[in-house]
Amino acid sequence: MEQETPAFISKLANEVIAQYLIAEFEALHQRTQAHEQFIVAKTNFFIALTTAVLGGLLLLFQQHMDRLVVSMIVVAALLFLVIVGWTVFKQSIDLETSIVIYYRRAGRIRQWFVDNAPDIESYIPFTVTDARPPLYVSYAPLRNLNIIVVSINAGLITILGSYILFCFLRANFSPLVLVSLIIGESIVLFILMFYLQFRVHRNHLLAKEQYEREKGKVHFPYPHQ
Numbered sequence: 001m002e003q004e005t006p007a008f009i010s011k012l013a014n015e016v017i018a019q020y021l022i023a024e025f026e027a028l029h030q031r032t033q034a035h036e037q038f039i040v041a042k043t044n045f046f047i048a049l050t051t052a053v054l055g056g057l058l059l060l061f062q063q064h065m066d067r068l069v070v071s072m073i074v075v076a077a078l079l080f081l082v083i084v085g086w087t088v089f090k091q092s093i094d095l096e097t098s099i100v101i102y103y104r105r106a107g108r109i110r111q112w113f114v115d116n117a118p119d120i121e122s123y124i125p126f127t128v129t130d131a132r133p134p135l136y137v138s139y140a141p142l143r144n145l146n147i148i149v150v151s152i153n154a155g156l157i158t159i160l161g162s163y164i165l166f167c168f169l170r171a172n173f174s175p176l177v178l179v180s181l182i183i184g185e186s187i188v189l190f191i192l193m194f195y196l197q198f199r200v201h202r203n204h205l206l207a208k209e210q211y212e213r214e215k216g217k218v219h220f221p222y223p224h225q
Contacts, residue, residue, distance in 0.1 A: 014116060021109045028109075032102045035095045043145045046088045050152055053077050071167055078160040085153040092146045093201055097135060097208050104130040104218075111220050129222035135212070136205035146201070154193035161189045 057074055108130035114121045121128060162182050169178055212218055 018113070018116075021112055025106055025109045028102045028106050032099050035099050035102075039092050039095050039145055042088050042092060043148055046085060046149060046152065049084065050081055050156070053081055071163075074163060075160065078156060078163070081156050082153065082160065085149060085156060089146065089149050089153060089197060089200075092144075092149060093204050096144060096146065097205065100133055100135050101212075103133055107132060108219060127222065129220045131218045131220065131222040135209040136202060150194060150197045150201075153197060154190050157193045158186050158190040162186050 057077055060070060060073060063070075107127055110124055110126065110128045111130065114124065114128050127133075162185060165182055165185055166178065169181065173181065
């Protein structure tokens with residue numbers, strides 16, 4: 001015959017669990033802060049690097065050097081910035097995803113406290129579920145510093161494309177026609193690159209959301225059934 005657990009032992013076990021969950025909650029909070037600071041640091045580094053490289057290229061144009069050598073240096077420098085920018089963009093998305101997951105895990109801890117003390121649910125300021133906040137919303141690519149990286153990346157690719165176009169066409173068109181072509185190409189390329197990054201961001205978050213649900217990572221759906 002199964003013996004009933006004494007009340008004081010059950011209460012003691014809940015107190016130990018509560019202390020453990022509070023420690024886990026604090027760890028999630030600290031890790032979230034660390035990720036947010038990492039995103040800021042990466043974005044600031046990329047801005048500083050881009051500013052320094054572009055400033056160096058402006059000084060380069062003032063030097064009396066062979067045109068081909070200058071063109072090769074400019075293209076190499078811009079390609080370098082594009083690669084760094086894409087890396088920062090992808091890493092920022094990964095960090096942003098992790099932050100949302102940490103918020104959800106914190107919601108799971110809140111759920112335990114509500115399950116064990118239902119009266120406190122009305123006083124909890126955040127959602128009691130591990131399905132919120134959503135990984136993707138329509139404004140997701142615009143809600144943090146990643147929009148700065150996206151804009152810089154689109155601008156760098158636009159500058160690179162425009163410079164290459166200028167190098168190939170400057171001998172064949174008048175200045176007015178050449179400027180018109182470059183302006184048109186720049187507008188189209190900037191919009192295209194911005195949209196491409198937007199789609200990559202969106203598809204990454206939607207795929208992660210699907211993975212979380214298919215693998216049973218969401219234990220307390222919202223709204224509660």
